[in-house]
Amino acid sequence: MKNDFIWMAGGPQGSGVDSSANIFARACCYGGLHVYGKREYSSNIKGLHSYFHIRVSPSEVGAIVNRVDLLCTFDAESVVRHIWEVSPGGGIICDTGIIETKISSILSLPFAFIEEWNKSLNERGLHPETVGDLLDEVKKNNVRIYPIPYLEMLKEIGKEIGEEQLSKLTRMINVLTLGASFGLANYDKEYVEKAINMIFGKKPKIISMNLLALNKAYDYARKNFADAGINLKTIRTDEQRIFLQGTQAVALGKLAGGCRMQTYYPITPAADESEYIEENQVFEITGSEKTGGILVVQTEDEIAAITMAIGAALTGARSATSTSGPGFSLMAEGLGWAGINEVPVVINYYQRGGPSTGLPTRHGQDDLRFAIHASHGEFPRIIVCSGDIEECFYDAARAFNYAERYQTPVIHLIDKALANSNKSYKMFNPTLVKIERGELLTEADVVGKNYRRFEFTESGISPRLPIGTPGAVFWNTGDEHNELGHITEESMMRTRMHEKRMRKLEIADREIQEKERVNFFGDEDAPMTIVSWGSPKGAILEAMEMLRKDGLRMNFVQVRIPHPLPRKYIERILGNSSKKIAVEGNYSGQLAGIIREETGILMDYFILKWNGRPMSADEVYEALLNIVQNRAQTRQVLNGGS
């Protein structure tokens, strides 16, 4: 594993886990470090447990590892939940007030957790009653405990700022743990203060309160635990870097790509994207004094979201909707209408653990097949799967090009692990975004001609005209239609029109470049090949690096466009491989199924995970090692992450 440092903050939802983690991450970024952060939260507003896992490293990191070097706990539950994750040599920051807390008194721990917990205690032969007992236990593991008197400190602060309401003060527990963390690491406070200023934005009173808390805890830690020896050194860098989460990258890509209408119905984790776009709905136009705008419409449901987006697309605007599984299920019918009417509409589809409401705030990659087959009947569509946050940006923009070139819906598959993870990146390059609008006509092309929206042409594509263009009219219908767009039931017309539409998938298959469809990593001649898609990318790359250090070579095909599948490419790579390994965040190995359907090639091994948590580099590494060492079953099921 890298020479990195893993920090985690845990506490009840609403207690500021996110903001403390954001401050922590930014402070590290400001200090020239690289950060990867993963957010885990419950489907709840206040009270249930949430945590933020942050990995800090001198070099870029693209995944988590299941280990914590410094655990900041806001409450007793966080200690109980994460205590076994703390690495030997690591530490735990906790409230002195919870040492005596009885574990059985923590009511928010669910039955299912308690069952597992008791099992694990039994296995370890432990019988802790209080949180203190537990902490004592891990001390044996060489874990250091850093108790901080949260309440006393808050009261002190309260006095200093003249705030007596404890409920207002306890909101700063998160900053106390932050202060302590940086104090333990003796980290440059200036960066932390900058981050606090950034996160609390334009609220000076809150900023000063929090700075006070920060300093108190920082000093306390320096004074009481000066020997903690936590290693978090700033690095000088001239590189321009940004730090962002997946939903932001998608939003940026869509804006740059020219999206001008965005519809959505609130749903986790997709809504963040729409809200971020709405906050930035007015923007500058390059090379002009004018501003532009994107319309963001909150609809009454997802049926309205997709149909409204399609309506807008018909007028020539680049238009999209953004959703998650339950919403996409409701979009199936609308999608088919876009298919038969050859409407370029983009759906940014954030997968989460299914089926049904499932794990609404947790990760999953189980919707690939559904994305390909959603809606009755057959029509072409293009599925783009991003593997990391940077790809989210470029793919989100490119999706519109595919949609307009092939006049068909494009589904951009993202997953919760990408949506709600944050990562530091070298500044994105918007000039790499290109806009290709396909065969799009204007008034001049049609005036005086008998425009046929669904003309049979040589290219296989019927040139498109925005609704409202003067000088022509045309019709759309969900029924099979003739070239004008009027309903037809005639046998021959049906055969041809359906074939014309379906052939666009073949055209896309021919035209879209390989480099947009797959990423290849590792040595061409390595004896083993990993195939995956989506967020596992980061964990796989790191696991491969670890294996390489062990002297083991692999290669990795990351499929970015599973439909149409780059069949020949995959046949070629997998044909040379003696061990073919699918890595996917679902039960059935959906991409592997598609590959077999298209190429006949059966994967030899499956590394699968569906517990709602993203894959970590270490568990993928272990699973791969098992395969190398011939001690793996065909299916290995990962279960890491708390």
Next chain:
Amino acid sequence: MKNDFIWMAGGPQGSGVDSSANIFARACCYGGLHVYGKREYSSNIKGLHSYFHIRVSPSEVGAIVNRVDLLCTFDAESVVRHIWEVSPGGGIICDTGIIETKISSILSLPFAFIEEWNKSLNERGLHPETVGDLLDEVKKNNVRIYPIPYLEMLKEIGKEIGEEQLSKLTRMINVLTLGASFGLANYDKEYVEKAINMIFGKKPKIISMNLLALNKAYDYARKNFADAGINLKTIRTDEQRIFLQGTQAVALGKLAGGCRMQTYYPITPAADESEYIEENQVFEITGSEKTGGILVVQTEDEIAAITMAIGAALTGARSATSTSGPGFSLMAEGLGWAGINEVPVVINYYQRGGPSTGLPTRHGQDDLRFAIHASHGEFPRIIVCSGDIEECFYDAARAFNYAERYQTPVIHLIDKALANSNKSYKMFNPTLVKIERGELLTEADVVGKNYRRFEFTESGISPRLPIGTPGAVFWNTGDEHNELGHITEESMMRTRMHEKRMRKLEIADREIQEKERVNFFGDEDAPMTIVSWGSPKGAILEAMEMLRKDGLRMNFVQVRIPHPLPRKYIERILGNSSKKIAVEGNYSGQLAGIIREETGILMDYFILKWNGRPMSADEVYEALLNIVQNRAQTRQVLNGGS
């Protein structure tokens, strides 16, 4: 082709095409003949063309052939549309009044038809102006024309019964053509009269009017065309036979299978089933004086239809909903809820040509993949595909057994060709229907125990309790849940609960007998294997018979449960076959794709059709012959049927 007779009635919608065809068919059935009828209609109420293709044979027939021996036309359009289908030696009944009609004056002929029509005329080097010109043309082909003075006859009838309104009289054109048909064949009139009595039910005035018309036309034909020599001889039979369409067979199967709640939102062609059930909603209970009832609820949309059906299923009632593609698209979300809550609900899914509204009244088989993958996330489901009307009956009943045994949604895939075709069958045998309710508990099983709806058990199935059973309670949620049914987000519980659900597919795969999953026809050791599903069955069987007469042997695997696919069976059969041929009513060969995904086996040939018309025996025969004779491309696209 069989020693059979093919009759067709064509006319504008609303002019009685259906009833004339039904009378014709029944009259033939009464005379001991076998009948297969296919109904083609437009998405329109009155005026657009529709026709009914009826095949009469001394032995059972399961498909149409694209040929007409006697064409009954109600109007000029019907002549134009079907004239080339009439076989040499066949005949056309038409109105003397249309002989002079200009073809260009038939406004209801759509652009797309006219285009094709002109092309075909050019190819034939013809330039007919009037319908008469056309008829003259086919006379050269040895087609006989039987002109009947519809108007005069109607007026005569009008006089006799004292009805002057022509619009009321023209409703009997259909019966005139019927009378003429039977007159030409010199068929026993008693059977025809019986059929008329049956079809017009309790309306004595209408019956007598129609009998009058029948006799008039019958006598006219006998008098004027005594030499027609049409071969339609009655046969004595003691066999009990029924004559019905697919929607009726499904309805009967569901009733026998114990369905007690049916929800639906009107849609073609599914609505016929619900309406037929509603007409028969009260029925006798075997071995009891009491009657029973099934509740049929017309909902506000398909979302309500599926969720209401699920609600009913939760109470222990066998419950189903019936729909077509657009409706099923709207059911995706509800389906997933049933999946995660392990609710036995049955969806009778009538495929029609897609995508979107597509060809709402026409045939298609393009929803297999969607049925398997509909809804986000993964959950088990069982897909049952009927191949003929009789299978519709038994499968509809059996679907509930699968649903209850594996506590999961079952999708019964039917297609329009089955829904709206009619066939004579040996009386169905309701005693072959068995009811297996799976692990279903009652009050006695749970009282005083701590019932857990989603208990982890050895069998892999959690015993089910109807909501409302005294002595217990439980919870359902679309979220991932613990054994009680309460929301959980715990990693380990999720892994186990999801696995428990998914494993049911494997249990079903192990338990469901092969004979319920595939039908095998032909010789095991034949060198070629056809694989298909759904309505092509009839055409394939007949085509095989024809090939056998040519000395060519094939075998045929009809897949009745494509999911879970009987993988081993298919591997075994296809493993022995040198030419593997998929026959499907869609563009992409969906079953072939599934077979390749599951077995790696690629089909060598594809016979596909998507023009909205069912496959006919002759076109399948030809396509197969092409393959045998090595002049077939990998994909052959059929386009028969007008």
Next chain:
Amino acid sequence: MALKLSDYRTQVFNDWCPGCGNFGILTSLQMALVDLAVKPSRVVIISGIGCHGKTPHFVNAYGVHTLHGRALPFAIGIKLANPELEVIVHGGDGDGLGIGAGHFVNTGRRNLDMTYIIHDNGVYGLTKGQASPTLKLGVKTKAMPKPNINEGINPIALALAAGFTFIARSYCYDVGHLKETIKMAVKHKGMALVIVQQWCPTYNEINTKGWYNGEDRIDPVTGKPIPRLYKLEENGYDGVVRKPEDVLPKTVAALTKAFEWDDKIPIGVFYQNELVSTFQERISQRITTYPGTPPAKEIIADNMGEPVTSIKKMLDELKVTG
């Protein structure tokens, strides 16, 4: 050059049943377009699925025949992306008030400047005569095996509750009235609803021409039928809100009228309120460039295909080094 009726007609064969009320609606629509003198390429006719749904194919204008129940959200997408277009939506009673009721309710709230015409024939025409949501409890039409088991909903009352700002009823066979009503609806600044009582001679043998004409109730004095329909404005009714205080009383008055049925059925404008801001106006407050360059009119790339949207400000906010 002035536009003629024929400019709004297509060559498509009209396959509605003889005597269908849709013919009257189609003609009234085309006549209204002539009077409004709006070019075909600036008009979008949108429909759901049902017999009414074929309307756009018969009108020479941009035509969008959408999905069952979804005409409104499609229309909203089109109108929002290009507010210069004259958007006229046709819905069926099943389409608009059954499967589409959710959009109906939530469209009222938005007050877009569009027109929605509901073809109310009491049945599901195209699927062969099942009861529609406007059919009253206990009524049995031809194709129904049993009398209606559901109560009919009141679309006028529903529209008031949902926030439509123009609510009128008209009649398929009073082409003059219907034409004028459509024109008022189109001109209305805000979301306009026109419920058209439409005959379906094929499946609805209750609410027929004769029924609307009152042929079943002959005035003993004159010996003539007493028509069921009457015109609101001829009875001194005025549904127009002119000042904020009018809203409540006019709403209540409209509701009272909305519950009249059977014996006397009012047609005309039940309610109109132009004091409410339109959705487009509300957007313009947020995006000042919206009126001139709505989504459909924005230029997104230069001639070389380089994007012109600057995301620099956003990237700067995300910047952590450099």
Next chain:
Amino acid sequence: MALKLSDYRTQVFNDWCPGCGNFGILTSLQMALVDLAVKPSRVVIISGIGCHGKTPHFVNAYGVHTLHGRALPFAIGIKLANPELEVIVHGGDGDGLGIGAGHFVNTGRRNLDMTYIIHDNGVYGLTKGQASPTLKLGVKTKAMPKPNINEGINPIALALAAGFTFIARSYCYDVGHLKETIKMAVKHKGMALVIVQQWCPTYNEINTKGWYNGEDRIDPVTGKPIPRLYKLEENGYDGVVRKPEDVLPKTVAALTKAFEWDDKIPIGVFYQNELVSTFQERISQRITTYPGTPPAKEIIADNMGEPVTSIKKMLDELKVTG
């Protein structure tokens, strides 16, 4: 043995925010069940998705936590299949009146004998505070970047237009009133709606306890806040229909009341009409065995798994020979 409040409680950790109005609704519901003395296994609590959606998990009764917006059709399925059950449905305002509005409207028409309780907090709680369909135009709550761009709909008026036969409003913190209202709703023969004004202290800082109490408007005389809520029945209002002629005036009266907001907000029963037949009664006319053996109670097979449904009559009708 009399049932106690604890008999209706589960062990599930209640994770609503401190001060959430849902606590008041939950307690009122449980108290109503105690008073109604209905056994847990005869009660089904159904909900949609949202904060309100967790309600069934906290009640010891059959609990069905359904899909967003779909609680009503699930409930209808349960109630129709087993009408002996006491079915109580909880909906959110987004859930019930946004995505679920179509079912809301079409449920009114059916008049099933059920209870529907809408938790009206003006926001989408569980997705973090977006505007719900009941939030008024121009209002901006905490999490919204901009003021509400849509007008709020009027659920009471909507319910009247849709045909609900019991329509009441109550308040999450007036546990006594709410409990009694729920009891009346449950006892009502027909489809009952209870709109509960619910605080969401986390996201709705406008319609707070203080706001309902009128803490922003102090009576200059008494120096005390002037509460916004008032009880209909204490003001001589009577919404009960006792004879057919009452329907129209009572409907209009209820509608007039329905449009009161802001300054004075009526709680209590707006409208009740038990003269309308219930859906269950209408079914029983068609299927006489329905009341005794509804779908859930029918026996479909004998002990050997042989079906007992006789389809002989149907097969006979299809018979063509023999």
